[in-house]
Amino acid sequence: MALQSLDIVRRSATTMPEPGVRQSYTGKVAKLIDTTKCIGCKACQVACMEWNDLRDDIGTNVGSYQNPADLSDRSWTLMRFAEYENPKGDLEWLIRKDGCMHCADPGCLKACPSPGAIVQYSNGIVDFHEENCIGCGYCVTGCPFDIPRISKKDKKAYKCTLCSDRVAVGLEPACIKACPTGALVFGTKEEMQQHAGERIEDLKSRGFEHAGLYDPAGVGGTHVMYVLHHADQPQLYSGLAVDPHISLMVRAWNGRTKPLALAAMALTALAGFFHFVRVGPNEIDERDEAAARQAMEAAQKAPGAGTPPAANPPPNRNTELRP
Amino acid sequence: MSDDERRATLVRYGAGERTNHWLVALAFVLAAFSGLALFHPALFWLSNFFGGGPWTRVLHPFIGLFMVIVFVLLAASFWDENRMRPADWQWLRQYRDVVNNREERLPEVGRYNAGQKLLFFVIVACLLGLLLSGIVIWRAYFSLYFSVGVIRLASLLHSVCALVLICAILVHIYAAIWVKGSLHAMLRGTVTPGWAWKHHRAWFRQITHAPHPRSRTD
Numbered sequence: 001m002a003l004q005s006l007d008i009v010r011r012s013a014t015t016m017p018e019p020g021v022r023q024s025y026t027g028k029v030a031k032l033i034d035t036t037k038c039i040g041c042k043a044c045q046v047a048c049m050e051w052n053d054l055r056d057d058i059g060t061n062v063g064s065y066q067n068p069a070d071l072s073d074r075s076w077t078l079m080r081f082a083e084y085e086n087p088k089g090d091l092e093w094l095i096r097k098d099g100c101m102h103c104a105d106p107g108c109l110k111a112c113p114s115p116g117a118i119v120q121y122s123n124g125i126v127d128f129h130e131e132n133c134i135g136c137g138y139c140v141t142g143c144p145f146d147i148p149r150i151s152k153k154d155k156k157a158y159k160c161t162l163c164s165d166r167v168a169v170g171l172e173p174a175c176i177k178a179c180p181t182g183a184l185v186f187g188t189k190e191e192m193q194q195h196a197g198e199r200i201e202d203l204k205s206r207g208f209e210h211a212g213l214y215d216p217a218g219v220g221g222t223h224v225m226y227v228l229h230h231a232d233q234p235q236l237y238s239g240l241a242v243d244p245h246i247s248l249m250v251r252a253w254n255g256r257t258k259p260l261a262l263a264a265m266a267l268t269a270l271a272g273f274f275h276f277v278r279v280g281p282n283e284i285d286e287r288d289e290a291a292a293r294q295a296m297e298a299a300q301k302a303p304g305a306g307t308p309p310a311a312n313p314p315p316n317r318n319t320e321l322r323p
Numbered sequence: 324m325s326d327d328e329r330r331a332t333l334v335r336y337g338a339g340e341r342t343n344h345w346l347v348a349l350a351f352v353l354a355a356f357s358g359l360a361l362f363h364p365a366l367f368w369l370s371n372f373f374g375g376g377p378w379t380r381v382l383h384p385f386i387g388l389f390m391v392i393v394f395v396l397l398a399a400s401f402w403d404e405n406r407m408r409p410a411d412w413q414w415l416r417q418y419r420d421v422v423n424n425r426e427e428r429l430p431e432v433g434r435y436n437a438g439q440k441l442l443f444f445v446i447v448a449c450l451l452g453l454l455l456s457g458i459v460i461w462r463a464y465f466s467l468y469f470s471v472g473v474i475r476l477a478s479l480l481h482s483v484c485a486l487v488l489i490c491a492i493l494v495h496i497y498a499a500i501w502v503k504g505s506l507h508a509m510l511r512g513t514v515t516p517g518w519a520w521k522h523h524r525a526w527f528r529q530i531t532h533a534p535h536p537r538s539r540t541d
């Protein structure tokens with residue numbers, strides 16, 4: 001980890017900056033998923049399983065080619081198949097490779113309470129360090145794309161790493177390597193945006209007037225981007241988020257609110273301390289004891305006003321006279 | 324034991340009530356420390372008291388549940404005497420006299436004063452909020468039954484209730500330091516007649532059957 005740890009720009013649950021002298025001068029990386037070129041062969045799923053040594057349970061048929069049915073702790077990427085009938089009445093088979101989007105502003109990292117369980121590298125990859133994961137599931141709550149999955153086996157959170165281990169040594173992610181149609185490409189984010197631009201131009205010239213790049217600004221852009229035929233309707237692609245952003249409720253209990261809450265607690269304790277210093281304790285003195293003694297004696301003497309407790313004790317909370 | 328302490332004492336809390344109170348208190352401290360460990364990075368070190376991060380995550384909800392259960396028992400026995408009465412609102416309006424130790428100007432107080440009653444109901448409300456939201460965010464058993472929107476709301480609610488509760492308990496702890504004799508009442512169960520006379524006069528009359536000054540004939 002020695003030098004790799006210098007490439008971490010953000011760690012979860014830390015309030016001080018990370019070591020920052022090393023910069024990613026070669027730029028940030030991105031994976032581009034061209035849904036218009038995808039044939040749904042699932043070679044990327046298989047490559048992911050192989051490289052990461054993952055074998056999910058055998059699932060059940062959910063009525064489409066989608067298999068497994070959903071992402072899991074052992075299925076970090078998945079082809080989602082949607083059948084869309086366009087206004088002309090034609091069927092469009094919209095296939096989208098789902099997985100972590102590697103947000104520039106990651107909701108999972110912001111929500112995570114465990115220091116260093118989620119990190120962001122200078123190349124843009126958002127990675128889980130499971131040895132620090134405590135299994136609380138806040139990353140699931142923070143994610144605008146419903147990606148992290150908690151393992152039933154070890155209660156740790158898992159998701160696509162963008163093959164951070166391969167990328168760190170100059171290789172492309174396993175899924176990219178396996179894609180037979182060129183629907184998956186990998187490079188610097190700038191290159192990928194350029195490449196997407198060419199693809200979109202081509203698509204527009206062929207009648208897909210709403211073709212466009214999915215690189216949502218609500219999460220600061222993503223390091224996994226889509227070329228969509230219908231960029232105006234991302235929800236057609238098995239519910240891809242239209243305007244993803246970190247939920248207001250997640251931001252409300254993170255960010256500035258937490259230090260303010262701690263300050264409120266500290267101020268409450270301080271208020272008590274200074275009350276003691278300025279006003280002082282509330283003590284009883286001899287006069288209170290004398291008045292109480294007098295009242296108790298009067299109670300024993302005055303039969304009309306009350307009976308002595310010793311003669312007629314109330315059912316509970318009795319007085320106890322000690323010699 | 325000094326001469327003062329050898330005088331007659333009044334029983335304020337029985338052994339059962341004291342045990343119950345301190346079980347709630349211990350559970351609160353553990354729940355608050357484990358919760359604060361997960362609340363802010365600056366306090367994550369508190370998780371060391373619980374055996375590390377994952378153990379803190381595992382134990383926190385069970386500690387919280389235990390606190391709710393023992394508090395329900397405590398609340399059941401304290402409930403009736405914590406009902407707000409008209410004189411309590413007058414007591415609250417005179418909060419300046421309260422914080423400046425001018426107790427002689429305040430209306431007579433029963434077993435609990437309005438501040439204690441308010442604290443009681445703040446705890447009831449906060450614990451109810453913490454219990455309900457805590458179930459929703461208890462990922463090992465219950466989160467799968469709720470949508471992510473509900474879980475997000477519950478996480479926020481859990482933090483807010485915990486903040487209010489912790490501040491309320493800090494006030495409660497300080498009040499025990501401030502009003503001398505209260506801590507002894509909860510630790511050993513007894514108070515001196517003068518203590519009851521000064522701080523809870525209506526309760527004093529009730530348990531000693533001491534007549535009200537206005538009803539005196541002499």
